[in-house]
Amino acid sequence: MKTRITELFGVEHPIMQGGMHYVGLAELAAAVSNAGGVGIITGLTQRTPELLAAEIARCRELTDKPFGVNLTFLPSLSAPDYPGYVKAIVDGGVKIVETAGNNPAKWLPGLKEAGIKVIHKCTSVRHALKAEAIGCDAVSVDGFECGGHPGEDDVPNFILLPRAAEELKIPFLASGGMADGRSLVAALSLGADGMNMGTRFIATREAPVHENVKQAILNASELDTRLVMRPLRNTERVLVNAGVERLLEKERTLGAALKFEDIIEEVAGVYPKVMTEGDMEVGAWSCGMVCGLIHDVPTCQELIDRIMAEATQIIRGRLEGMLAG
Numbered sequence: 001m002k003t004r005i006t007e008l009f010g011v012e013h014p015i016m017q018g019g020m021h022y023v024g025l026a027e028l029a030a031a032v033s034n035a036g037g038v039g040i041i042t043g044l045t046q047r048t049p050e051l052l053a054a055e056i057a058r059c060r061e062l063t064d065k066p067f068g069v070n071l072t073f074l075p076s077l078s079a080p081d082y083p084g085y086v087k088a089i090v091d092g093g094v095k096i097v098e099t100a101g102n103n104p105a106k107w108l109p110g111l112k113e114a115g116i117k118v119i120h121k122c123t124s125v126r127h128a129l130k131a132e133a134i135g136c137d138a139v140s141v142d143g144f145e146c147g148g149h150p151g152e153d154d155v156p157n158f159i160l161l162p163r164a165a166e167e168l169k170i171p172f173l174a175s176g177g178m179a180d181g182r183s184l185v186a187a188l189s190l191g192a193d194g195m196n197m198g199t200r201f202i203a204t205r206e207a208p209v210h211e212n213v214k215q216a217i218l219n220a221s222e223l224d225t226r227l228v229m230r231p232l233r234n235t236e237r238v239l240v241n242a243g244v245e246r247l248l249e250k251e252r253t254l255g256a257a258l259k260f261e262d263i264i265e266e267v268a269g270v271y272p273k274v275m276t277e278g279d280m281e282v283g284a285w286s287c288g289m290v291c292g293l294i295h296d297v298p299t300c301q302e303l304i305d306r307i308m309a310e311a312t313q314i315i316r317g318r319l320e321g322m323l324a325g
């Protein structure tokens with residue numbers, strides 16, 4: 001399939017794997033890229049720029065296809081060494097960067113100078129337009145369904161994607177709730193140039209996470225995610241568990257008085273416990289409503305091949321067939 005996204009990134013299929021904390025390691029990024037998509041290493045999961053450089057080198061040993069690095073710009077008291085991470089990306093010869101969180105304007109000149117294509121992930125049309133205006137090459141538009149941070153507007157993809165298509169000139173990916181060939185054809189129909197998936201890629205053989213995480217996604221239905229940290233205007237969609245129930249109880253009890261320190265136990269340091277140790281009740285980890293559509297743990301190659309075959313069948317068989325009828 002050829003779209004503006006396959007052209008931009010020089011890949012076979014218009015399918016990207018979004019940056020995921022403690023999931024987007026070299027194994028997964030390489031597996032997605034080897035299957036013809038765009039695999040992404042999550043920059044900040046590597047505690048230092050040196051470790052990121054090593055992870056990029058490790059990924060390059062696993063694939064000769066294009067892959068990218070996610071740089072998430074979070075509001076934080078002690079900012080990570082962003083210049084160091086950018087240098088590791090540039091020196092590592094990476095040609096695709098997925099930015100997310102705050103406006104990436106400050107980092108664009110350095111990235112562009114190195115010939116890097118930047119795709120910014122955002123959750124609203126106004127932020128997508130801003131990304132276009134500052135010179136991003138593409139955007140990923142994350143609907144309300146998405147795992148992780150859906151923003152505060154709560155616009156689902158059936159509205160958000162066609163709205164983005166109405167306004168944007170640069171290519172964009174549909175993100176949030178994407179799982180299969182149906183998602184891809186729907187995304188293309190709504191005006192996107194491909195799709196970005198997070199949660200779906202966790203339930204793959206190569207995702208380097210504890211088996212309990214994959215099993216939790218298989219067991220979950222579309223009713224099993226919750227929105228946390230809304231009172232802090234830092235909303236995150238997570239899979240429900242005992243720690244999340246405790247967190248939500250604190251939100252209910254404390255109301256507008258809630259502070260980050262009140263919920264630190266349920267949100268800080270949770271990822272290694274979940275993803276590495278498989279402790280599924282400890283607290284908040286991102287997961288999309290799309291878990292309701294995930295019923296198996298294929299390899300990335302099987303998943304992407306299946307998506308492309310299903311998309312082709314829907315377009316050539318189902319849709320063409322309807323017109324012919």
Ligand SMILES: Cc1cc2nc3c(=O)[nH]c(=O)nc-3n(C[C@H](O)[C@H](O)[C@H](O)COP(=O)(O)O)c2cc1C
Binds near residue numbers: 070099198199287288
């Ligand atoms: C476990 C997990 C961790 C994530 N961590 C990050 C992150 O560190 N940075 C980021 O930009 N997005 C992160 N995301 C968001 C994904 O990149 C992607 O935008 C989102 O998962 C899309 O929604 P979906 O899960 O419905 O496919 C994360 C998502 C998940 C499920």
